[in-house]
Amino acid sequence: MTIDVDREAEIEQHDALAGRDHDVRRLDVAVHDALLVRELERARDARGALDDRAHGGGAVERPLARRRAAPARFTVARDRARQRPPVDEAHRDPRLVRVDAHSTVPSNYVELIMEHLPEGRWGGVGGRKDGVATTVQGRAIAAALGSRFGVGNSTYHHGVEPQEVDHIPFGAYPVAVIRDVGGWDEAITANEDFEFDYRVRQSGRALLFDPRIVIFWQTRQDVGAFFQQYRRYGQGKALVLAKHPNSASPRHLLPAAVVGALAAAVAISPLKPRWALSILAPYVGILAVATVTVSPTLVVSESQRWLPAAFAAMHLGYGLGFWEGAIRRIVSGSRGRVR
Numbered sequence: 587m588t589i590d591v592d593r594e595a596e597i598e599q600h601d602a603l604a605g606r607d608h609d610v611r612r613l614d615v616a617v618h619d620a621l622l623v624r625e626l627e628r629a630r631d632a633r634g635a636l637d638d639r640a641h642g643g644g645a646v647e648r649p650l651a652r653r654r655a656a657p658a659r660f661t662v663a664r665d666r667a668r669q670r671p672p673v674d675e676a677h678r679d680p681r682l683v684r685v686d687a688h689s690t691v692p693s694n695y696v697e698l699i700m701e702h703l704p705e706g707r708w709g710g711v712g713g714r715k716d717g718v719a720t721t722v723q724g725r726a727i728a729a730a731l732g733s734r735f736g737v738g739n740s741t742y743h744h745g746v747e748p749q750e751v752d753h754i755p756f757g758a759y760p761v762a763v764i765r766d767v768g769g770w771d772e773a774i775t776a777n778e779d780f781e782f783d784y785r786v787r788q789s790g791r792a793l794l795f796d797p798r799i800v801i802f803w804q805t806r807q808d809v810g811a812f813f814q815q816y817r818r819y820g821q822g823k824a825l826v827l828a829k830h831p832n833s834a835s836p837r838h839l840l841p842a843a844v845v846g847a848l849a850a851a852v853a854i855s856p857l858k859p860r861w862a863l864s865i866l867a868p869y870v871g872i873l874a875v876a877t878v879t880v881s882p883t884l885v886v887s888e889s890q891r892w893l894p895a896a897f898a899a900m901h902l903g904y905g906l907g908f909w910e911g912a913i914r915r916i917v918s919g920s921r922g923r924v925r
Contacts, residue, residue, distance in 0.1 A: 682764060684756040688804040690718075698799045699758045709763050709791025710783065712754025713799025715742050724807035726892035727899075729884055731805060735876035736900055738837030741795050751795040752835070753783045755803075763791060774829075776822025784826075784833045809892065813899035820907025821914075828915050842912075844869055845905030873897055 681703050683696055702711045717728030730736040737743045742755045757779070767785040770778050783793055806812040820841065827834050847865050855862035873894055881890045 680761040681758055682761055683758040685801070686756050686803075689756070690802045692800060692802075695799065695801070696758075698796065702794055702796065703758060703760060707792070708794045709786040709789070710754055710757045710759045710793045711799070712742065712757040712793070712795060713801065714745060714795075714797050715755040715801050715803050717805040718802050719805055719807065721807040722886060722888040723809050723812075723892045723896070724805055725884055725886060725889040726896040727805045727807075727809065727812050729880050729889070729893060730896040730900055732883075733876065733880045735872070735880070736897055738840070740837065745795055746797050748794065748796045750792050752787065752793070753780050754793050754795060755779070756801060757783070757793075759786070763789075771829075774822055774825050776818045777826045778822070780823075780833075781826045781830065784830055809895045809899045812896065813903040816900050816903035817907035817910075820904040820909075821911035822907075823904070824908050824911025824915060828912075839908075841901045841905035842908040843905070844901055845909060848902075 681700075683699060685691055685695075698713070699711050702708055717731045719725040719728040732743055734744065740753075741749065741751045742753070745751075763786060767782070767789050770782050772778075774781055787793060806815050823838055827838070848869070851862040851865035876897060877890075877893050881893060884890045884893065
């Protein structure tokens with residue numbers, strides 16, 4: 587789904603994402619686990635440092651003073667009975683709600699999640715990830731991410747019905763589940779969320795997608811950056827499949843197959859140009875059909891012209907990254923990291 591905003595809203599969204607003093611809703615998260623408290627405190631300090639650099643603060647003194655005076659993006663409440671009202675037993679167990687960088691959530695985000703988690707039947711709950719764009723290329727990227735040609739059967743991009751899924755974006759989880767499956771694998775720096783969800787499902791727990799739960803995610807705003815993003819995703823997917831071969835699905839492997847076919851077509855084109863053309867034609871044809879189908883969702887004609895490039899950047903970046911990750915895994919013989 588593409589969110590097209592007017593200029594005034596674009597400026598407000600851009601400034602909010604840049605960390606400026608707009609009316610950004612504060613989210614006070616009470617966490618009753620000492621380890622999680624420390625992690626959140628470190629994340630808060632790191633975010634403050636990044637905000638300082640984003641405002642051009644070369645020196646430490648000025649940004650630090652401003653950060654102390656500015657309202658906190660979130661607060662960490664330690665586990666003291668006087669800090670929270672009495673709760674019933676169904677709501678006593680702590681939960682962790684993830685909201686990644688470059689994202690904003692509506693005011694009822696946590697409320698909707700908590701409609702499901704206290705039931706005890708879900709290992710995690712998540713919703714739809716809607717792309718927010720502020721540039722011509724960014725709108726094309728957001729449209730590509732919201733289409734089935736772009737992301738296949740990835741429910742969290744275009745699902746409209748509540749259902750059990752294999753992966754939820756960002757997600758909210760009972761802390762007991764996170765501990766039980768061992769947390770996120772820090773050796774996998776891209777696709778680590780899918781790998782974590784796979785272990786949750788392997789533990790016998792289900793993941794729920796609820797389309798009412800929406801997170802607004804700022805896409806990459808130019809096609810080159812989008813290509814590099816999906817290249818990293820592909821590298822991460824190769825590491826995940828090396829660790830969990832049974833986690834593969836057709837949508838994970840198809841981009842790598844496309845890149846392999848295109849590479850073969852280029853290699854044989856000097857000797858067998860017709861064969862090369864026959865290999866290229868199916869993808870080019872499907873790309874053209876997808877562009878014509880998705881273009882009406884874009885009201886700006888300049889964005890429509892960038893749509894084929896956005897599709898190609900997604901597929902070729904992911905496929906190339908997958909082959910790079912697989913080759914690196916074979917050569918090094920180790921799990922490695924995504925750079």
